[in-house]
Amino acid sequence: MFQYGNIGITGNVPVLSTLNGRLSNRLARHFHAAPHRLPAHAPMVSFTFDDAPDSAAAEGAAMLESHGGYGTFYLAGSLIDQPGDHWRGLSSDAIVRLHRSGHEIGCHTYSHLRAVDLDESAMAREIERNRSYLLGIESSIRLENFAYPYGLASVWRKPQLARIFRSARGILPGVNSNVIDLQFLRASPLINCEIDTDGVDRYFDEAVASGGWLIFYGHDVVDAPSPYGCTPGLLRHALKAAVTRSMPIVTVAEALRRIGA
Numbered sequence: 001m002f003q004y005g006n007i008g009i010t011g012n013v014p015v016l017s018t019l020n021g022r023l024s025n026r027l028a029r030h031f032h033a034a035p036h037r038l039p040a041h042a043p044m045v046s047f048t049f050d051d052a053p054d055s056a057a058a059e060g061a062a063m064l065e066s067h068g069g070y071g072t073f074y075l076a077g078s079l080i081d082q083p084g085d086h087w088r089g090l091s092s093d094a095i096v097r098l099h100r101s102g103h104e105i106g107c108h109t110y111s112h113l114r115a116v117d118l119d120e121s122a123m124a125r126e127i128e129r130n131r132s133y134l135l136g137i138e139s140s141i142r143l144e145n146f147a148y149p150y151g152l153a154s155v156w157r158k159p160q161l162a163r164i165f166r167s168a169r170g171i172l173p174g175v176n177s178n179v180i181d182l183q184f185l186r187a188s189p190l191i192n193c194e195i196d197t198d199g200v201d202r203y204f205d206e207a208v209a210s211g212g213w214l215i216f217y218g219h220d221v222v223d224a225p226s227p228y229g230c231t232p233g234l235l236r237h238a239l240k241a242a243v244t245r246s247m248p249i250v251t252v253a254e255a256l257r258r259i260g261a
C-alpha cells in the first residue's frame, strides 16, 4: 500500500486495522457507488496534487498555467507549512495564490489520517477541522471534493463523505469512462517511480478512445522527486500530451460541472 514512511504525519500508521482496512477499501469500490454516466466523447484530464508540497504549488501550478490548465490540490491542514522527510508543505500564502489564480483547493483529512481508521464522528471532526483551518486562510475557499489519504477508501465512510462532498478520489489507476463512481474516482500516478512517458501516453490514448476523464495524482514536482512525486520533465510531457490531443486540463470541480454531475 501507499506509504510515506514518516513525513511528520504518520510514522505510526495504525497497523491494527490494516487487514480490515484493505477489505474496507476493496468493498468501497463496489458499494455505495454514486454512478454517473459520462456524456458522449468528452475526453479531459485533471492533474491533482495531494498534501501538497511547496514544489507542487509553485513549479507544478506554474506549469499547468503555462499550458492553459488548472489543478486540484487536496490539502490536509496539519501539513501546511510543515517540514517533512520528503518536502516542505506549501505555505498559507501559496494556498491563497492557488485559489485566487483558479486552481481548486480540495479536502483531505486534517491530520492526514486514513478513512479506515476513523469512525463517523472522528471523520466529521477531521473534515470540519480541515474546513475551518483552510477557510481561516482564505474565506472564499469552498471544499467541494475529497481525496482519501493514502488512496485508501472505507466502505463505511464512503456514504458519509458522499453527503459532504461532490466526489471522492482514490488511487485506483485507470480512466474514468462510461458509468463512473463519483465517490471513488479513479486516478493514475504521475510519479516517476511508478510510470514513464510511454505509460502516461497510454493513459491519454485510452482517454481519447473512451472519451473518458483521466485523473493523475502526485505530490512533489522537482528534479530529484520523492518516491511519491514527479520531475518537471514528466509533468511537462503529460501536459503536452493533453495539449496535443486537445484535451482540456481542468480541475476536478470543473470536470464535474462539464459532465453534469
Ligand SMILES: [Zn+2]
Pocket: 050, 051, 108, 112, 148, 149, 150
Ligand atoms: Zn495525502
